[in-house]
Amino acid sequence: MPDSDVSWLQGYQSSEGLRVGCIACYKLVQQADPGNLPPVASSPFPWFPVATLTGTLKNISRHEKCPGHQQAVRQFWCEAPQDKQLPEEDAAPAEAQWSSLWKVFQSKRYLEQESDQVILRAKARKMMFCLAEALRSRHRVQLRSSECVTLTLDEAKTRLLVRFTSIGQDLKVHRGILGMHRSKATGHQAILASLDHIQRSACTELHEHPQAPSSKIEVVPNFQEELYEHIRQVTQVWNSDAGPDETLAAKESQSISLSVADLRPLLPNIVLVNRDKAHASRRVARRPWLATEELNEVFKAFSKWFSTIEHSSMLQGWHEEFQTQQQDQRKLTTQKSLSYAAHRFDSASKPLATCLLTLPACLLTAIKAYNERRNVAPGQRAHEFLQFVTGAAGAERLVLAGMLADAGDEALILTRAMDRESTDTALIHSEVQSFLRRTQILFVQQECVNVGFCKYMLEEVKQQYVWFDADVPRTIGLPNGIRAASLATCLRKLACWAGVAAKVVGTEFPSFDLMGCFKMFALSDPSSEDGSRQRHCQQLAQEHWEDMARLSQAFYVDPAACAEEYTRLLGIAEEQRRVHRCSNMEAWRLAVEATKRSRATYPLTALRPLLQAYGAFVCSSSGVEQNFSLRDWVASKRRPLSNQHELDHLQIIVAEVADESSLFKEAAHVWMQLYGKPRKSGRRLRGYFKQSKSQDETAPKPLKKWLESRRKEVSELVASATPVQTLDPADVIQEAIDQAGDCWQAKHEQECARQDALVFAKQLEAANKNQLLRHELSNAIAENANLLEDAEAKNRAKRDRLEDKMQLRLSRPQFNLFGMTVHCEAGLFTDVELNRLLLQHHMRLVMGDATVDVFVVADLARASSAFSCIAGLQGSILASCQFLKSGGEVGPAVAFHRALQTKRFLFMSFDFRNEHPLCAAAIRRLTQGNGSTWKTLDTLQDWLRNQIAHAKFASSYLALMTEAEKGEHRQLANHKYAMTLDMFLSFICKVDHSRSALGIGISS
Structure with missing residues (x-):
């Protein structure tokens, strides 16, 4: 056996003589199905034959080299209760090759880069799978020992990508990619099916491994069902954006x-369905801008212009050229990008800042575009932008744009704080408080005039520029700046923004949100004295009592015991953070580790589930979005890769491995299991590495440095203000309303009312999950929470009915034409053909006034009015020639519900009967026939009298008249039951989808 003194060649003495055989092959054959023996069973060695000197010695070497024997040895040796042995040097690629390829694989464009080892591409693909499989094996070990898991998922480009965050008894947090699945199906059911497929694939060893055409080793993937069930049981958080399909899938996955x-x-x-906090923070910027008309107008004007520059290479060149020419006024290095994503409001912050800080270059670009491209779209947009910033009103708009840039940058700070998968959930509350405090000081207390973009634009508008609008001079800017009254108006508008922003913050980050309760684990600097430290811990436990009570209620632990354990461990966690300079979660983990031997003094019965939730809960799905961005680099559109290939590379790119050497050994074991001894020939991967450019220290400041300087000034301004313990969004809103005065309008109230409705909906969800405390449960919440589950059940049933209805419309029913009467449009068939078809399908022509079951027409959409009228009243079928020829097997057909079965009263005018004689005769004949519930009215006065007397049943009284008659009577012109022929046909021809066929689709 490999790396052992035990030999596979064994023997024993029998009555017939010495028997010699292979113990590994013997065990493999004995364990195999008798009907499906492995290929090595054809060798005599598994059966221990009687030894002969020449025959046995001659075949020993041959048997040792055969693939079946090598597989048996590996299986036999792996099952032995010994540690895994290292592979032989030539049984798998050398460690140098693994290391070289690992570095190449972790780059974005590995297919274009060079390895320092000579490796064939096919071999590189197999090595990639082995490395990724080794990582997935580690993930399976981590997930198997986990006690709390968060699944973060998102959809993009027909792919569902899922990441996991897990934590176990040791409080170590593990993150990684669980899997990815391609599917073009849409809807919440498709998401659930893809998620189940991803979970099953993640729990399967060697799933979809690259096949080696020449390899004789057959490996069957191993599905670990107990791991699959464990992941389902310990997953406590569904983390995704607020898309309708994802939200509905989260609800359905639980019920x-x-x-x-x-x-x-x-x-x-x-326990928690978390809607991405980064997306929530983006709404903090978007909703207030939309609620104020003037701010929205300024934003649209600037975004329209810098978007025009971005999408025109000619304007881009002009803008960059004018920036380099402004040597004396340059604040920034040459900015080459003004791009932003219209669906992400926060992304407009950077191009707006660039547009303001390079305002002279933007104006010169607009002036040149207007003069040289006046009659095309860029010139017209340039003219609109120049007019927008011209004069005193334009100067005020420029200052307002500076304030908007400040507001956008503050919102961007909040978004960036939330836009990481590793965001510390204990710090969410402090980030929200920082945003409220900064916006309150800047826009409510009007300190924005002293810092940032507003200060810059107040100085910039004092520079006056001239441009010519059809030879008429226009000026931009005012020599003395804007008036104090105009500045006060701008500040009041921004106070409105701050008030609505505070309202949105209260909606997106409510006090009852389970994710916000983890602020209890935020650690501060420890007190120096033991007595003061004890009081400090007790005080913090008292401050966070509601947070502990809410979390304890959600995880079914005793809140009093939790508070006691929290008070005892808090001081130790703070000391660990001070000593190790680590994160909050790591400090709590070290505190638990430090008190391991004193668990009786520092119990964790109630606190451990909360700590595990704190480590595993994730507030943002940005990790998935960033992985999708990496996927765009990995998978070139011109070189499509398989789903497994993309997943392998993604998992390698995002992996953070400290012990690479151990990983390479694990990958080598996977290689041995799949492919056996590798060849040592191949070719190099071609490509190049980019070299970083050296920075010129004398160059103008980049935009990033300018923004850092601005944020530092605001931080210093906030630090110098009167400290506030905790800001309530309601207090900020009221202060902003008082400051805004008459600028606070009905649209702001509507937005606040909308946010109140959203908060109430979130309160109902929290109450349904048992996450509201007793004093937070109002009567309205309690009553509606009880109805929430019933409403969801009704919506689910409604969706099922809609799906069944859509399926019915797409499926083809079974038509039985036996004994049906048929009438054909003239010219479709000869008499001989028609008689043959009728005889073949046992149908008959209509005789006299008999009911027509099937009308055969050339075009179903252009059937004659008489045919449509009769078919709608009788509930007949309009069919194509192909339908009749096939006996209903193929071809389109449209069936109608029988209109005559609903009781109605009908009046037909004299002019209508003269204008449409065939339809009028058919209507009269059918309404007076057997089985009809329709009655006729003699005069228009009878119809009007019944319309007034039976207003609730107005649809039962119909009047048919011509277009001219409706035009003569003004009262009847818009009356929907005073009908022309077209209106009448639309009224009676109601399609019966259960008896209709599209001519395409599937069979029922």
Whole structure:
């Protein structure tokens, strides 16, 4: 056996003589199915034959080299209760090759870069899978020992990508990619199916491994069902954006059975459905801008112009050229990008800042575009922008744009704080408080005039520029700046922004949000004296009592015991953070580790589930979005890769591995299991590495440095203000309303009312999850929370009915034409053809006034009015020639519900009967026939009298008249039951989808 003194060649003495054989092959054959023996069973060695001197010695070497024997040895040796042995040097690629390829794989464009080892591309793909499989094996070990898991998922470009964050008994946090699945199906059910597929794939060893055409080793992937069930049970957080499909899938994953074979929900123990906090913070910027008309107008004008520059290479060149020419006024290095994503409001902050800080270059670009491209779109947009910033009103708008840039940068700071998967959830509250405090000081207390973009634009508008609008001079800027009254108006408008922003903050980060309760684990500097430290810990426990009570209620632990354990461990955690200079979560983990031997003094019965939730809960899905960005680099559109190839490379790129050497050994074991001894020939991967450019220290400041300087000034301004313990968004809103005065308008009130409705909906969800405390449960919340589950059940049933309805419309029913009467449009068939078809399908022509079951027409959309009228009243079928020829097997057909079965009263005018004689005769004949519930009215006065007397049943009284008659009577012109022929046909021809066929689609 490899690396052992034990030999595979064994022997024993029998009555027939010495028997010699292979113990490994013997065990493999004995364990195999008798009907499906492995190829090595054809060798005599598994059966221990009687030894002969020449025959046995001649075949020993041959048997040792055969693939079946090598597989048996590996399987036999792996099952032995010994540690895994290292592979032989030539049984897998050398460590130098693994190391070289690892560095190449972790780059974004590995297909274009060079390895320092001679490696063939096919071999590199296999090595990539082995490395990724070694990482997935580690993930499976971590997930198997986890006690709390967060699944973060997002959809993009027909792919569902899922990341996990797990934590176990040791409070160590692990993150990674669980899997990715391609599917063009849409809707919440497709998301659930893809998520289940990803979970199953992650729990399968060697899933979809690259096949080696020449390899004789057959490996069957191993699905670990116990791990799959464990992941379903310990997943407590669904983390995604607020898309409708993702939100609905999160609800259904907790309540709807996975399949007919598995009646349990996919994720039955979900505690929290988290909507991405980074997306929530973006709404803090977007909603206030939209609520104030003037701010929205300024934003649209600037965004329209810098978007025009960005999408025109000619304007880009002019803008960059004018920036380099402004040597004396340059504040920034040459800015080459003004791009932003219209669906992400916060991304407009950077191009708006660039546009303001390079205002002379933007104006010169607009003037040149207007003069040289006046009659095309860029010139017209340039003219609109120049007019927008011209005169005293334009100067005021420029200052307002500076204030908006300050506001946008503050919102961007909040977004960036939330836009990381590793964001410390204990610090969410402090980031929100920082945003409220900064915006309060800047825009409510009007300190924005002293810092940042507002200060810069107040000076910039004092520079006056001239441009010519059709030879008429226009000026931009005012020599003395804007008037004090105009500045006060601008400040009041920004106070409105701050008030609505505070309202949105209260909606997106409510006090009852479970994610916000982790602020109890935020650590401060420890007190020096033991007595003061004890009082400090007790005081913090008292301050965070509501947070502990809410978390304890969600995780079903005793809040009093939790508070006691928290008070005892808090001081130790603060000391660990001071000594090790680590994060809050790491400090708590070290505190638990330090008190391991004193668990009786420092119990964790109630606190441990909260600490595990604190480590595993994730507030942002940005990790998935960033992985999607990496995928765009990995998978070139011109070189499409398989789903498994993309997943392998993604998992290698995002992996953070400290012990690379151990990983390479694990990958080598995977290689041995799949491919055996590698060849040592190949070719190099071609490509190049980029070299970083040296920075010129004398060059103008980059935009990033300018923004850092601005933020530092604001931080110093906030630090110098009167300290406030905790800001309530409601207090900021009221202060902003008082400051805004008459600028606070009905649109702001509407936005606040909308936010109140959103908060109430979130309160209902929290109450349904048992996450509201007793004093937070109002009567309205309690009553509506009880109805929430019923409403969701009704919506679910409604969706099921809609899906069944859509399926019915797409499917083709079974038509039985036996004995049906048919009438054909003239010219479609000869008499001989028609008689043959009728005889073949046992149908008959209509005789006299008999009911027509099927009308055969050339074009179903252009059937004659008489045919449509009769078919709608009788509930007949309009069919194509192909339908009749095939006996209903193929071809389109449109069936109608029988209109005559609903009781109605009908009046037909004399002019209508003269203008449409065939339809009028058919209507009269059918309404007076057997089985009709329709009655006729003699005069228009009878119809009007019944319309007034039976207003609730107005649809039962119909009047048919011509277009001219409706035009003569003004009162009847818009009356929907005074009908022309077209209106009447639309009224009676109601399609019966259960008897209709599209001519395409699937069979029912």
